[in-house]
Amino acid sequence: MRTINKLIAAALLTIATCHPINAQQNMKNVLNQRQQNIVAIACFEAKGDLENLFGAIYTGLDEGLTVSEIKEVLSHLYAYTGFPRSLNGLGVLQQVLADRKAKGITDKEGKDADSLPEDFDALKEGTVVQTRLSGAPFNYTFAPATDYYLKAHLFGDIFARNNLTFPERELVTVSALSGMKGVALQLKSHVRGAKNMGLTDAEIHSIPEALMQKVGEAEAYRAKKAIAEVYGEEFKEGEPIESRVFPIGEPNTAYAKYFIGNSYLAALASGEGKLHVSNVTFEPRCRNNWHIHHKGGQILICVGGKGWYQEWGKQPQELNPGDVVDIPAEVKHWHGAAADSWFQHIAIGVPAEGASAEWLEPVTDAEYNKLK
Incomplete structure (x- = not known):
């Protein structure tokens, strides 16, 4: 037994000191670098994984995302993941910016959303956007107040902010919902919404691979399953490894x-x-x-x-x-x-x-x- 324990200890020491291996290093998908960073930031925010969110934001800034775009990703998500996670995410962004400033890194602020016209009708415009995203008119008569919030605020006020495009907002939402348990119906709805809002089939099918490389297997599994069900594709069932520490290879x-x-x-x-x-x-x-x-x-x-x-x-x-x-x-x-x-x-x-x-x-x- 002593010999076995020594072998295990030696193996764990070797693993701990070797360079980390990035699963599926040769990822093949059509999402560009910018989109892949959006996927990672959105998913880590939804998971409440602030340590990895810090790294994902750092990488996103290094690879061309602006401060404004990352702010908008994290602000957009309060409607899907709640204010606590959204505010935590914005707090992490502030920490990253302070860290980079201390290192002499100047980040591009980027363009904020344009001001809305004085006659902007959030309910009217939001109803149009929600209908496009859903593929048909949708009225949540069970909870009229929630129906109003969805139309006027989420699909009206938030979607009207043009520093993220409609396809990018759905990329954010699908990526975030893939990081959450128990929201399979909403995830499938937004896979359909992503298609309706302009993400290409190839881009949608690339989301699981981006999640696999940048976040984890469980998140990629949820996205892949939802996409397969929406597109009527064959999908092999089986529970993912929810807390994968080591790479699949x-x-x-x-x-x-x-x-x-x-x-x-x-x-x-x-x-x-x-x-x-x-x-x-x-x-x-x-x-x-x-x-x-x-x-x-x-x-x-x-x-x-x-x-x-x-x-x-x-x-x-x-x-x-x-x-x-x-x-x-x-x-x-x-x-x-x-x-x-x-x-x-x-x-x-x-x-x-x-x-x-x-x-x-x-x-x-x-x-x-x-x-x-």
């Missing part, structure tokens, strides 16, 4: 023939004199074949989702974040995700001269479907 193509389903691999530490440490991500129902580690065993540290581990001749063991599995050398076993959940574990190869892995038969659907 790239499709595990080199070992795909030894897996049923899709898996992803991110090397966290490797090379001469280092433990071989990787993060392995399994989609729902994905599992590797039965296999044996010869001479050197393996340690699994479960970090996200729900999974399974089984040794030959023994009962399956459910795995949850925080579980550690010490796999001795020469023991036949398999591991993978639960049927209804993504799963991540850190895999640490126990060093041994001449260590190797022997891949055996698949875990059949008949075997796997018995898991409860």
Whole structure:
């Protein structure tokens, strides 16, 4: 046990000191740099993740967003995420600007919204905007006061501010709602609204990838699911890993023939004199074949989702974040995700001269479907 603890401690130290790995570094989408930064700022504001919001605003300013545009993103969101998160976000923006000023960085203020004409009719104009966004007239007769606030204030006063375009405002809203639990209906409504307001199909379909790279898997999952449902596209169900700390990495193509389903691999530490440490991500129902580690065993540290581990001749063991599995050398076993959940574990190869892995038969659907 002492040896195992030393290996785990060494692995965690190696992970902590290595350079962070950016998941899906070669992101392929049509959103430009400016749009991607808007996605990140909006989503972190909605999550209340002020530390990462600080970094996202910093990057946005570095990459060309103006102070006015970021203010408008955060102000727009009070209608969707509430005043507390919006005001917190604006407070973070103030902190970023103070920090940058102290470093001698001068940021471009940008153009504020134009003043509205004296005869501006917020209710009339807002009704037109809401109808366009919804695709049809919408009247919330159950709560007439709320119906008025939506039309006159949100779609009237706020949408009339022209330092963000209508498509940009819907990009902000979809990104923010993707960062929130329990708002799937509103998220789908705004995916449709984004299309109606002028975001292209390609831009809308690029939002999940921007979220994956800049925010996280759970947020990307929510966006992808909503988009698929709105567009009538096939979508594979399965709960995301809600608090992903480690990167997903790239499709595990080199070992795909030894897996049923899709898996992803991110090397966290490797090379001469280092433990071989990787993060392995399994989609729902994905599992590797039965296999044996010869001479050197393996340690699994479960970090996200729900999974399974089984040794030959023994009962399956459910795995949850925080579980550690010490796999001795020469023991036949398999591991993978639960049927209804993504799963991540850190895999640490126990060093041994001449260590190797022997891949055996698949875990059949008949075997796997018995898991409860």
